[in-house]
Amino acid sequence: xxxxxxxxxxxxxxxxxxxxxxxxxxxxxxxxxxxxxxxxxxxxxxxxxxxxxxxxxxxxxxxxxxxxxxxxxxxxxxxxxxxxxxxxxxxxxxxxxxxxxxxxxxxxxxxxxxxxxxxxxxxxxxxxxxxxxxxxxxxxxxxxxxxxxxxxxxxxxxxxxxxxxxxxxxxxxxxxxxxxxxxxxxxxxxxxxxxxxxxxxxxxxxxxxxxxxxxxxxxxxxxxxxxxxxxxxxxxxxxxxxxxxxxxxxxxxxxxxxxxxxx
Numbered sequence: 198x199x200x201x202x203x204x205x206x207x208x209x210x211x212x213x214x215x216x217x218x219x220x221x222x223x224x225x226x227x228x229x230x231x232x233x234x235x236x237x238x239x240x241x242x243x244x245x246x247x248x249x250x251x252x253x254x255x256x257x258x259x260x261x262x263x264x265x266x267x268x269x270x271x272x273x274x275x276x277x278x279x280x281x282x283x284x285x286x287x288x289x290x291x292x293x294x295x296x297x298x299x300x301x302x303x304x305x306x307x308x309x310x311x312x313x314x315x316x317x318x319x320x321x322x323x324x325x326x327x328x329x330x331x332x333x334x335x336x337x338x339x340x341x342x343x344x345x346x347x348x349x350x351x352x353x354x355x356x357x358x359x360x361x362x363x364x365x366x367x368x369x370x371x372x373x374x375x376x377x378x379x380x381x382x383x384x385x386x387x388x389x390x391x392x393x394x395x396x397x398x399x400x401x402x403x404x405x406x407x408x409x410x411x412x413x414x415x416x417x418x419x420x421x422x423x424x425x426x427x428x429x430x431x432x433x434x435x436x437x438x439x440x441x442x443x444x445x446x447x448x449x450x451x452x453x454x455x456x457x458x459x460x
Contacts, residue, residue: 280394293423293431298395303371303384310324317452318355318425322401324362324416330437334376338422339379340441341448351452356382361403361418362391382401399431424448425448426455 217330235290297310319338323331335358342356356379362364363386386392396403403418422444424433432451435444 225398230357287311292390293400294368296398297396298359298385298391298398299389300385300387300395301368302337303375305368308385311448313355313357314429317352317427317448318352318357318423320357320399320423320425320446321421322359322361322396322399322403322418323420324360325366326362326413327371327416330352330420334420334422334437335378335382335457336436337441337444339382340381341445342379342381343443344441345448350427351449353381354384354452357385358382359385360392362405363387363389417460424451426451428457 202445268285298311299307302308318343321331321334321338323334325331338356342354345351345354358371358378359369366384366386368386371386375382375384385395387395401419401421403416406415406417408414421436422435424430424435424447432455433447434445439447
């Protein structure tokens with residue numbers, strides 16, 4: 198009796214013979230209900246499409262921007278190359294250091310300008326009896342060369358000293374004098390005419406003063422350090438107002454930016 202009442206409470210007033218039909222209806226309707234996974238998949242394609250479009254736009258923007266940077270870099274490089282080449286052509290027209298010289302070095306070996314092609318030069322004109330200016334300038338020149346030697350990315354710079362007083366500065370005198378400065382310093386001398394031609398080529402003024410009672414005299418001369426390129430061209434000069442750090446930085450920049458004539 199209790200079991201029968203329980204069944205009646207669950208089913209209610211529904212006729213028992215209609216129960217199988219209701220169960221069949223519910224089962225058939227469940228086949229048409231879309232699973233939750235399918236519903237969530239139907240909502241994802243628009244999101245993925247938007248993300249794909251955004252990524253495509255970003256990729257196109259990056260490619261376009263990279264292309265513009267590449268073109269700009271190429272144009273800038275070509276412009277700088279053209280400017281440097283124009284600078285070299287202008288230097289070839291400068292009437293300084295265009296000639297050749299033939300002098301004796303402090304070891305007695307004949308040297309010409311051709312012997313120094315392929316090397317950067319720092320060139321100074323002076324004389325061994327100079328009381329203070331020449332030693333100071335050669336000390337500064339030596340310090341510049343030593344500083345540049347510390348940079349392994351730079352080629353060695355050759356220091357050169359040409360006398361403006363060949364009557365007193367013979368080979369032996371130069372050999373003694375250059376020992377006080379940079380170990381690579383080369384001293385050059387020659388006859389009066391040979392020295393005069395070398396100085397004239399670099400617009401060097403030199404004039405011997407009156408001799409004193411001991412036969413000693415001072416030579417008034419141009420006080421400049423010349424920077425010469427590996428092509429043998431005059432490129433820059435430095436007066437007494439430039440200190441060794443300024444000169445070293447200038448030479449360093451010239452070397453790094455220089456375009457050889459055969460490049």
